[in-house]
Amino acid sequence: MTVISVPTDFNVEDLYVDLRSMVGHALFLKCEGFNFAGSIKLKAATEMVAAAEWSGLLKPGSILVESSSGNLGVALSIIAASKGYGFVCVTDARCNLSARRFMEAMGGQVHIIAEPAASGGLLGARIAHVQALCASDDRYIWLNQYTNADNWRAHYRTTAPTIARHFPRLDVLFIGAGTTGTLMGCARYFRELHRQVKIVAVDSVGSVTFGGEPGRRMIPGLGTSVRPALLDESFVDDVIRVEEADTVRACHRLARRGFLFGGSTGTVVSGAQEWLARQSDPDLTAVAIAPDLGERYLDTIYQTNWLHALYGEEVLSPDAPDTLAADLRSA
Incomplete structure (x- = not known):
């Protein structure tokens, strides 16, 4: 039995979803939303x-x-x-x-x-x-989450050591980039551990975090219109940029399997799938961090009128360019 007196005393740290059947690689999704705030x-x-x-x-x-x-x-x-x-x-x-x-x-x-x-x-x-x-x-x-080093220290102390303990032979870690606190904390930890783990940042198209022109972004969470002060790109091995329509498809694909995740998680999963599909080594072990759950997105990502107004009526059709949409029909 768990008894707490303050809400910060409860956080599920060791829950992963095996996504191998979905992406064709050993990808484990670290679920960070099971606390009273619903997110990492x-x-x-x-x-x-x-x-x-x-x-x-x-x-x-x-x-x-x-x-x-x-x-x-x-x-x-x-x-x-x-x-x-x-x-x-x-x-x-x-x-x-x-x-x-x-x-x-x-x-x-x-x-x-x-x-x-x-x-x-x-x-x-x-x-x-x-x-x-x-x-x-x-x-x-x-407190200024955009410049506060305690933002990344939180993940250096908690998130990264937990992943390292459960996956001693981890090859690649996918982390969404918002303020880059999670990204920097985990990347610094694995660098200092001298573990050969490739750090792949997942960003939204239209974000300026890793350069490029700013663009429309309607899904909150990842991406920025101002380069994060916390970011040190020397700790990042690769960057994947995800279109918001692909974020939506990833969320819906997970939902059709009974997992309701938020937009940030959909972006990370879509980026991880794209990156892994390019690799020749079928034995890679990968972890992706899922920052949030999906209940707060029921009126947006999971609402048909909202989706059609922003991304068109074909966003979830079998003819959409991403393979995630086609999989909806066979799930």
Whole structure:
């Protein structure tokens, strides 16, 4: 029996889904969404808050404020509620309605930014709003997930060692790139372990994280319109960019097998499948990190009208360019 007194005390760390039958390679999906925040972001949020408390930055009466597309905001809202802090999430229209309602249920406030900045897009505008709040009142404390080293340290301490322990002969690790906290923490750990593990970053088409022109991105989670300050590309062996339509197909393919995952997970799975399909070695052992579950995407990725309006009525048809869609008919 497990008994806890605070929500951060519960997190399922050792659950993997075997995707070999789906992708044709030994790919194991590390499920990070089985906690009270529903995503891997609970780890970074917990680490950043603990460090801020230890340093004296956070104290009674503080109000946490953070720019988030949803998952980190949810995680911080839970921690703020459990510790008695105020919380403000600065987001934009891409944030799922269920995530907004979740944060409000925890007693947090949600500020939605509608107009992108001339430089930096919506993310740049969100950050500017956070900075304005902090300048207006010294009770506001911005942990800044985009530059905070405790973001990656959380995964250096927890996520990566767990993977290394369960997969001593791991060949490749697929990690979605958002703030790049998970990516950098895991990559640094395996580099220092001197384990020959190839680190493959999975990004969204339209993101500027690894260069390129910014483009429309409607699925929150991975990708950025401002290059993450945490990113050190010397730790990354390869990068896969995934179209959002392929993210959708991956999510639906998993759902047809009874696994309801979120958009970030769909992106990572699609990227991993694409990368593995190019390899000549059939005996590679791979792990992909699944950052989130799918309940918060029921009104978007799993809603037909939303999909058709953004990606066309053929997005899930057998004639779609990705093999994931065809597999829907045979699942």
